[in-house]
Amino acid sequence: MKKIAVLGYGVVGSGVVELFYKNKAKIEKNTGSELDVKYILDLREFPGDPYADKVVNDINIILNDPEVGYVAECMGGVNPAFQFVSSCLKAGKSVSTSNKQLVAEKGDILLQIAKENDCNFFFEASVGGAIPIIRPLHTCLAGNDISAAAGILNGTTNFILEKMFCDKMGFDEALKLAQELGFAERDPSADVDGADACRKVCILASLIFGKHVYPESVYTKGIRDITLQDVELAQNFGGAVKLIGCTKKLDDGRILSTVMPMVVPNDSLISHVNGVFNAVMVWGDGFDKTMFYGRGAGKLPTASAVLGDIIDCVKAEHTVMSHEWVNTNSTDFVAGIDAFEAPRFYRTNSFDAAVFENAAKAANVTLEQTAENGCIISSCDNASSDAFVKALEEAGAEVLAQIPVMSD
Amino acid sequence: MKKIAVLGYGVVGSGVVELFYKNKAKIEKNTGSELDVKYILDLREFPGDPYADKVVNDINIILNDPEVGYVAECMGGVNPAFQFVSSCLKAGKSVSTSNKQLVAEKGDILLQIAKENDCNFFFEASVGGAIPIIRPLHTCLAGNDISAAAGILNGTTNFILEKMFCDKMGFDEALKLAQELGFAERDPSADVDGADACRKVCILASLIFGKHVYPESVYTKGIRDITLQDVELAQNFGGAVKLIGCTKKLDDGRILSTVMPMVVPNDSLISHVNGVFNAVMVWGDGFDKTMFYGRGAGKLPTASAVLGDIIDCVKAEHTVMSHEWVNTNSTDFVAGIDAFEAPRFYRTNSFDAAVFENAAKAANVTLEQTAENGCIISSCDNASSDAFVKALEEAGAEVLAQIPVMSD
Numbered sequence: 174m175k176k177i178a179v180l181g182y183g184v185v186g187s188g189v190v191e192l193f194y195k196n197k198a199k200i201e202k203n204t205g206s207e208l209d210v211k212y213i214l215d216l217r218e219f220p221g222d223p224y225a226d227k228v229v230n231d232i233n234i235i236l237n238d239p240e241v242g243y244v245a246e247c248m249g250g251v252n253p254a255f256q257f258v259s260s261c262l263k264a265g266k267s268v269s270t271s272n273k274q275l276v277a278e279k280g281d282i283l284l285q286i287a288k289e290n291d292c293n294f295f296f297e298a299s300v301g302g303a304i305p306i307i308r309p310l311h312t313c314l315a316g317n318d319i320s321a322a323a324g325i326l327n328g329t330t331n332f333i334l335e336k337m338f339c340d341k342m343g344f345d346e347a348l349k350l351a352q353e354l355g356f357a358e359r360d361p362s363a364d365v366d367g368a369d370a371c372r373k374v375c376i377l378a379s380l381i382f383g384k385h386v387y388p389e390s391v392y393t394k395g396i397r398d399i400t401l402q403d404v405e406l407a408q409n410f411g412g413a414v415k416l417i418g419c420t421k422k423l424d425d426g427r428i429l430s431t432v433m434p435m436v437v438p439n440d441s442l443i444s445h446v447n448g449v450f451n452a453v454m455v456w457g458d459g460f461d462k463t464m465f466y467g468r469g470a471g472k473l474p475t476a477s478a479v480l481g482d483i484i485d486c487v488k489a490e491h492t493v494m495s496h497e498w499v500n501t502n503s504t505d506f507v508a509g510i511d512a513f514e515a516p517r518f519y520r521t522n523s524f525d526a527a528v529f530e531n532a533a534k535a536a537n538v539t540l541e542q543t544a545e546n547g548c549i550i551s552s553c554d555n556a557s558s559d560a561f562v563k564a565l566e567e568a569g570a571e572v573l574a575q576i577p578v579m580s581d
Numbered sequence: 582m583k584k585i586a587v588l589g590y591g592v593v594g595s596g597v598v599e600l601f602y603k604n605k606a607k608i609e610k611n612t613g614s615e616l617d618v619k620y621i622l623d624l625r626e627f628p629g630d631p632y633a634d635k636v637v638n639d640i641n642i643i644l645n646d647p648e649v650g651y652v653a654e655c656m657g658g659v660n661p662a663f664q665f666v667s668s669c670l671k672a673g674k675s676v677s678t679s680n681k682q683l684v685a686e687k688g689d690i691l692l693q694i695a696k697e698n699d700c701n702f703f704f705e706a707s708v709g710g711a712i713p714i715i716r717p718l719h720t721c722l723a724g725n726d727i728s729a730a731a732g733i734l735n736g737t738t739n740f741i742l743e744k745m746f747c748d749k750m751g752f753d754e755a756l757k758l759a760q761e762l763g764f765a766e767r768d769p770s771a772d773v774d775g776a777d778a779c780r781k782v783c784i785l786a787s788l789i790f791g792k793h794v795y796p797e798s799v800y801t802k803g804i805r806d807i808t809l810q811d812v813e814l815a816q817n818f819g820g821a822v823k824l825i826g827c828t829k830k831l832d833d834g835r836i837l838s839t840v841m842p843m844v845v846p847n848d849s850l851i852s853h854v855n856g857v858f859n860a861v862m863v864w865g866d867g868f869d870k871t872m873f874y875g876r877g878a879g880k881l882p883t884a885s886a887v888l889g890d891i892i893d894c895v896k897a898e899h900t901v902m903s904h905e906w907v908n909t910n911s912t913d914f915v916a917g918i919d920a921f922e923a924p925r926f927y928r929t930n931s932f933d934a935a936v937f938e939n940a941a942k943a944a945n946v947t948l949e950q951t952a953e954n955g956c957i958i959s960s961c962d963n964a965s966s967d968a969f970v971k972a973l974e975e976a977g978a979e980v981l982a983q984i985p986v987m988s989d
Contacts, residue, residue, distance in 0.1 A: 192867045196726055202791075203723050203904070297721055303868035305713070305721035312896075313705055313713035315611050316888025318604055383610075442874060445853045459600045459885030460711035460875060466850060467871030477867030480724025488720075492900045496611070 176211035177483060178235040178266075180257055181248035182219060182228065185271045185298070188476030189245050190224055200480070204487040211241055214257075232257050236264050243486050245479050246270040255279050262286045262294060269482030271298035271475050277372035281385040281500040288493055295482035300373045301326065301451045303474030304467035308485070310380055310455065311496040317457035319381045321421035323579065326373040326432075328449030328469040329357045329364035330396050330416040334434075335447045337404045338413055344399060356449055366395035367432040370418040377453070378420035378430045379498040384506055386420070391430040392510040399434050403574045406520050406547045412436040413444040417579055427508040435579040436518045436549075442466075443579065454581070462581070514554045516578035519562070520547040522571045532564035549578060584619035585891060586643040586674075588665055589656035590627060590636065593679045593706070596884030597653050598632055608888070612895040619649055622665075640665050644672050651894050653887050654678040663687050670694045670702060677890030679706035679883050685780035689793040689908040696901055703890035708781045709734065709859045711882030712875035716893070718788055718863065719904040725865035727789045729829035731987065734781040734840075736857030736877040737765045737772035738804050738824040742842075743855045745812045746821055752807060764857055774803035775840040778826040785861070786828035786838045787906040792914055794828070799838040800918040807842050811982045814928050814955045820844040821852040825987055835916040843987040844926045844957075850874075851987065862989075870989075922962050924986035927970070928955040930979045940972035957986060 177193070179186045190210055193200065201208055212235050213227045222228075232253075235241055244261045246268055248254045254275050258268050263286060270276065276283075276296045287294035297307045310319070325331050329351055336347035348365065351357035363369045371393045378386035396416050407414050415437045420430040437444040442464055446452040451469030456462045468474035485494065523546045533540045538561050539551035550561060562572050585601070587594050598618055601608065609616055620643050621635045630636075640661075643649050652669045654676055656662045662683050666676050671694060678684065683691075684704045695702035705715045718727070733739050737759055744755035756773065759765035771777045779801045786794035804824050815822050823845045828838040845852040850872055854860040859877030864870045876882035893902065931954045941948045946969050947959040958969060970980050 188867075192724055195866065196724055199726060200724055203719070304871055305717035305873075308721050309713035309717055311611070312893050313716050313886065313889040315892045316600055316604060316608055317885050318607060440855075442850060442853055445850055457885070458603065459596075459881040459888070461879075461882060463712055463873070463875030465713075465871070465873060468869050471869075473867040474869060477725050477865070478721065480867070481721040484723045485720050488902055489897065489900055492897055494896055 174207040174209060175242040175487065176209055176240045177243045177245060178212040178214065178241045179210060180214045180244060180246045182213045182215040182217070183247065184472045185475045185479065186213065186245070186247035188472035189247060189479050192473055192476045192480055200484060204484055206487050208487065211238070232260065236260050241266055243483050244268045245483060246272055247479065248272065249274065251275055251278055258283055259286055262290050262292055265290050265292050267293040267295070267486035269295045269297070269479050269486065271479050273299040273369070273372040273376060277375040277388055280376065280379055281498055284497040288497060291493060293486050293489060293494055295485065296376070297482050298475045298478035300376050301453055301465065301467065302469040302471065303477045304451060304453070304465045304469065305481070306453050306465045307380065309465065314455065314457055314460060314463070317459040319455060319457040321419065322377050322381060322453055322455045323417055323419035323421070324443055324453035325415055325446050325451050326370040326418040326453070326469065327364055327416055328451055329361065331446065331451070332356050332449045333365070334396065334399070334404065334414055334416065337399070337401055338408060341401060343401050344397065365397055367393040367416065370416060370432045374418040374420055374430050374432055378428055380496055381420065382422065382428050383498045385498050385500045386428060386430055386507065390504055390507040391432060392513070394433040396434050398574070400574065403520055403576065406544065407436045407518060407576070409544055410436070410518065410542050410549055412438045412578070414576065415443060423508055423512055427506055427512065429508040429512050431510070431513065433577065435577050437579045438581070441579065441581045511555060514552050515580065516541065516549060516552045517558050518547065518549050518576045518578050519565070519572055520574040521565065522546065522573065524570060528565065528568045528570055532561055532568055535564040536560035552580065582615040582617060583650040583895065584617055584648045585651045585653060586620040586622065586649045587618060588622045588652060588654045590621045590623040590625070591655065592880045593883045593887065594621065594653070594655035596880035597655060597887050600881055600884045600888055608892060612892055614895050616895065619646070640668065644668050650674055651891050652676045653891060654680055654683070655887065656680065657682065659683055659686055666691055667694055670698050670700055673698050673700050675701040675703070675894035677703045677705070677887050677894065679887050681707040681780040681784060685783040685796055688784065688787055689906055692905040696905060699901060701894050701897060701902055703893065704784070705890050706883045706886035708784050709861055709873065709875065710877040710879065711885045712859060712861070712873045712877065713889070714861050714873045715788065717873065722863065722865055722868060722871070725867040727863060727865040729827065730785050730789060730861055730863045731825055731827035731829070732851055732861035733823055733854050733859050734778040734826040734861070734877065735772055735824055736859055737769065739854065739859070740764050740857045741773070742804065742807070742812065742822055742824065745807070745809055746816060749809060751809050752805065773805055775801040775824065778824060778840045782826040782828055782838050782840055786836055788904055789828065790830065790836050791906045793906050793908045794836060794838055794915065798912055798915040799840060800921070802841040804842050806982070808982065811928055811984065814952065815844045815926060815984070817952055818844070818926065818950050818957055820846045820986070822984065823851065831916055831920055835914055835920065837916040837920050839918070839921065841985065843985050845987045846989070849987065849989045919963060922960050923988065924949065924957060924960045925966050926955065926957050926984045926986055927973070927980055928982040929973065930954065930981065932978060936973065936976045936978055940969055940976055943972040944969035960988065
């Protein structure tokens with residue numbers, strides 16, 4: 174019998190243990206192997222917990238036990254997770270992690286160690302929680318040249334934006350509700366300022382394009398500046414404001430990765446993704462486009478993805494199924510935000526449509542939609558957008574918000 | 582170098598060859614193996630085709646060539662595909678197929694042969710075309726107890742229903758347009774009468790519940806009876822009519838599988854899936870729900886899925902990754918349509934709301950929404966629905982259409 178060790182007995186780790194024992198018979202049938210959780214690594218004690226006897230607080234017990242073939246890392250953070258995971262892989266134990274920070278910062282190294290030691294390093298849970306996205310990208314869609322991926326990678330901000338959109342709440346009120354419901358931390362910065370989505374973009378970009386994209390290479394802007402007025406005007410234009418993480422290959426071959434609020438037109442499925450749900454659209458030459466949708470966080474949803482990885486590890490014994498990406502020690506392949514092009518949404522004070530028309534002519538951009546307090550223009554770069562804003566302001570208009578529009 | 586054989590050089594087969602050569606370098610990097618297409622099996626000749634020299638018309642050439650490790654079956658139909666695929670698997674060659682009829686009718690046997698011969702039988706392309714759904718179900722989501730899957734499994738009917746919904750076309754006009762655009766066959770029966778969706782439901786049901794569900798066990802109703810008036814009334818009630826394939830486990834453990842038009846409320850993402858796109862929602866205990874969306878048919882989309890399978894076969898050399906399901910030689914585990922429960926939509930001639938209220942009371946069902954020419958009632962079984970219809974008719978109302986409502 175092969176044994177599993179779970180590192181970290183917090184929300185996700187306890188979810189992994191709970192879901193494993195709930196569906197143990199089914200999982201064993203699926204893998205064709207008897208399986209059990211042998212150790213749970215945590216510095217805390219869990220008196221009264223049904224699995225308290227499995228808790229150990231020394232990683233060496235796990236590293237030195239040849240019975241342990243599979244490790245679920247659910248601790249979070251880079252240290253000591255990185256050392257623990259490295260050591261497990263070096264000992265030939267396949268690892269599944271839910272730790273997006275670890276993968277975003279150290280994925281290249283860990284994938285390399287796994288390969289050298291003939292075992293797997295999987296991280297399905299690190300992007301989109303329960304949503305199958307990592308494995309489909311490097312298996313089902315692997316015959317394609319993938320050009321871009323974009324979507325809602327953070328459930329907290331999506332919940333807040335939906336409350337603004339549907340219930341006409343202001344940002345602060347919606348954030349407070351998210352905190353009360355446990356969807357947002359007391360310090361909500363990692364969610365609302367985009368750092369969480371940024372890590373997930375790094376993982377998607379690295380996986381799709383084969384080169385490690387670090388968080389510093391992702392243009393990241395959160396949703397703190399989004400007002401109810403922005404959301405309402407976007408709604409009038411037939412769209413919803415969403416925090417969109419995106420990575421795409423430009424015509425010159427460079428990779429542009431961004432996290433920013435965008436207006437998503439209603440004809441894109443992404444605009445209809447509400448609540449704490451996540452969704453990622455992927456574009457490629459063979460399949461055209463495909464979208465993955467589901468819960469991006471939570472105890473059992475995240476555990477579901479970790480367990481799926483473990484099951485694949487068991488089935489793929491001695492087969493290195495995990496993908497790899499390289500650290501090029503260069504950021505030459507990364508484009509800066511100056512290379513960004515998109516249609517744009519502007520909110521202004523109220524005035525005559527002629528002001529928009531004249532400014533568009535002056536800046537050589539194309540108006541798509543206008544209202545008395547805003548407009549949408551066709552895709553352009555930042556320089557053209559700046560010229561349009563300048564022309565508007567010279568005509569006496571005040572530009573209160575500008576938000577790029579997502580193209581499908 | 583391991584070689585690939587493609588069986589059938591029609592739309593899908595030629596797509597597989599085209600996409601393979603377009604992305605050959607990327608695929609070889611991904612698999613870590615040099616790969617090439619050695620044979621294309623077809624009875625026809627293809628003078629002038631760039632790969633004409635690879636065309637053979639005798640399956641034995643492929644069976645007897647030990648260099649051929651992977652076979653893409655793109656012929657369609659059960660015969661001779663079944664014999665060819667069986668023989669390939671018995672020769673230890675892994676097979677990927679896009680042939681839903683073959684999988685729906687012979688999947689259990691072929692999976693067993695693959696297992697006995699230490700190779701893989703994959704069929705990602707058989708459900709939802711390009712959409713990664715089969716592999717995520719038996720890998721990423723394998724730690725869960727999956728309770729149901731439902732969605733849009735046929736792009737042709739979805740295109741027709743969208744044209745009715747958005748462009749106010751009648752069924753015949755929309756079908757004609759679909760035929761003109763090449764989305765529907767001259768004989769559209771397999772699509773509009775539900776047989777195509779039925780096969781996909783069989784595959785999903787068999788995969789999820791582990792027992793082969795045959796087409797005869799799926800209650801199947803197409804969209805020929807759907808009128809523009811039905812679609813418009815559903816729209817007024819806040820929903821869209823879609824052809825929904827569904828398989829679910831009932832409380833008594835039996836499996837109920839259906840294909841039928843349903844009214845999908847707008848708060849379900851499924852209602853926003855338009856054009857020839859497909860989407861499948863899956864429910865399970867750990868992940869809650871997740872949806873997969875993309876192109877359900879077409880040359881390169883289908884080829885994308887077949888190639889993804891081949892890549893997995895190459896990576897999983899000597900590891901049987903494919904799932905299996907058994908033929909129980911019984912249909913005791915299959916529930917009939919009498920076990921079906923759902924909210925219901927009715928379209929009637931116009932009359933007073935009191936008629937609906939009295940009929941609901943008489944039939945002991947709960948009205949949810951009413952209009953002057955129809956209503957929606959809460960979930961009930963067929964007997965209650967029949968009683969409601971009878972009560973309406975006794976009050977002089979004419980029931981012009983009844984359509985179940987999909988619950989999320």
